[in-house]
Amino acid sequence: MSLLMRDGRVVYLGPADGEPDGRDADVVDASGATIVPGLVDCHAHFTGLGGANWIARFGDPDSELLARADEAARALTRMGVLTARDVGAPHRLNLKIRDAVRGLTEAPQILAAGTWIARRDKFPPFTVFVDSAAELRAAAIAEMNAGADLVKIAVDTGRTGDEVTFTVDELAPTVKVVHERGRKITAHAQGKGAAVAAAAGVDSIEHGFGVNAATAATMAGRTALVPTLSVLESFIGFAATDGGRFAEGKHASEALREQAFAAVRAAKKAGVRIATGSDFGGGSVRPGHLAWIETGGPADVVLVHGDPLSDPAALWRVWRVYHRGERVS
Known part of the structure; x- marks a missing residue:
């Protein structure tokens, strides 16, 4: 699976053997990680x-x-x-x-x-x-x-x-x-x-x-x-x-x-829609405690170690974050 981001948008999301030419891109080997939406x-x-x-x-x-x-x-x-x-x-x-x-x-x-x-x-x-x-x-x-x-x-x-x-x-x-x-x-x-x-x-x-x-x-x-x-x-x-x-x-x-x-x-x-909210600041919680990924969508993605579908704690094991295609330091 490959994900290509350019100018703050996702321009390709699909099999690695079908990815467009990315020779001018910074390549990240994300083997073993899961890419999740921001x-x-x-x-x-x-x-x-x-x-x-x-x-x-x-x-x-x-x-x-x-x-x-x-x-x-x-x-x-x-x-x-x-x-x-x-x-x-x-x-x-x-x-x-x-x-x-x-x-x-x-x-x-x-x-x-x-x-x-x-x-x-x-x-x-x-x-x-x-x-x-x-x-x-x-x-x-x-x-x-x-x-x-x-x-x-x-x-x-x-x-x-x-x-x-x-x-x-x-x-x-x-x-x-x-x-x-x-x-x-x-x-x-x-x-x-x-x-x-x-x-x-x-x-x-x-x-x-x-x-x-x-x-x-x-x-x-x-x-x-x-x-x-x-x-x-x-x-x-x-x-x-x-x-x-x-x-x-x-x-x-x-x-x-x-x-x-x-x-x-x-x-x-x-069947009620349920959205997650921490109440940081307004409750006793402090900050730091989904969208989706699609071609043409915003390049807001997070790389985590593990599979959050089988192990939700993986969402705490954040490796890299990209906001509008730019890496968050």
């Missing part, structure tokens, strides 16, 4: 620091929030993550970050949602707060007018999402206007809000620990699930390294992790 992190926060105090760190000065983006971008590309979806930043700083790194080899392509939108006082203070369906719709329009690639709303609150903050009827006008603009809308829903968001027709549900068979059936063919399982693993790990509330809540975190696994199983059984 990876995608569908739930990221470039302004976040992660760690045990991730929420508080969103309150740091804008200069500090922006400074984190460069380190995060480099960490992601070194690991082969070449596209990332930033689903919330204070003061729409992710739009500035997206524009600043656009076209850089050592930074992923970023799709940015601007700032979270939530019911007043039901989400952390760095959010755009609204009090009604009309204000929710207006806030979504404001994010799109500012240049957001997608809109992010919070439809439940609390660690387990027991309190739903908008009804289907309140969400529907916002979903409609976002779709009329040709954009996507996603919902933060850790618990009961998933059913409401799915019924309102959002394009994806973030976290989705409360997705059950009935909600998954509503989502099928329309709404994707972006689980953030690594966050729950970090909560459990912090019980030993940070103690305090994490130690006290360890059993609850373990139970929530099992609930999250059940949600993924329910989504898979119903």
Whole structure:
């Protein structure tokens, strides 16, 4: 099998005996490696620091929030993550970050949602707060007018999402206007809000620990699930390294992790599209923790040691990364 990249695109993908003349190309002997498409992190926060105090760190000065983006971008590309979806930043700083790194080899392509939108006082203070369906719709329009690639709303609150903050009827006008603009809308829903968001027709549900068979059936063919399982693993790990509330809540975190696994199983059984998301920065995870390859497509490829289909851990054994055909150092 041979892969030829030129001018940032894949120009040949096929049997080695049929490859075009590549005498002017740099040849890489990738024997024993697997070529996979550039990876995608569908739930990221470039302004976040992660760690045990991730929420508080969103309150740091804008200069500090922006400074984190460069380190995060480099960490992601070194690991082969070449596209990332930033689903919330204070003061729409992710739009500035997206524009600043656009076209850089050592930074992923970023799709940015601007700032979270939530019911007043039901989400952390760095959010755009609204009090009604009309204000929710207006806030979504404001994010799109500012240049957001997608809109992010919070439809439940609390660690387990027991309190739903908008009804289907309140969400529907916002979903409609976002779709009329040709954009996507996603919902933060850790618990009961998933059913409401799915019924309102959002394009994806973030976290989705409360997705059950009935909600998954509503989502099928329309709404994707972006689980953030690594966050729950970090909560459990912090019980030993940070103690305090994490130690006290360890059993609850373990139970929530099992609930999250059940949600993924329910989504898979119903045929729901599932996208991977780390929640780095916005959750306790830090950065670095798919698309496809085809002739004419972007030359975003990763060489790993091993076969990730039989051994998913192979995706951690990154050998080389090529972004737009250029090797990431």
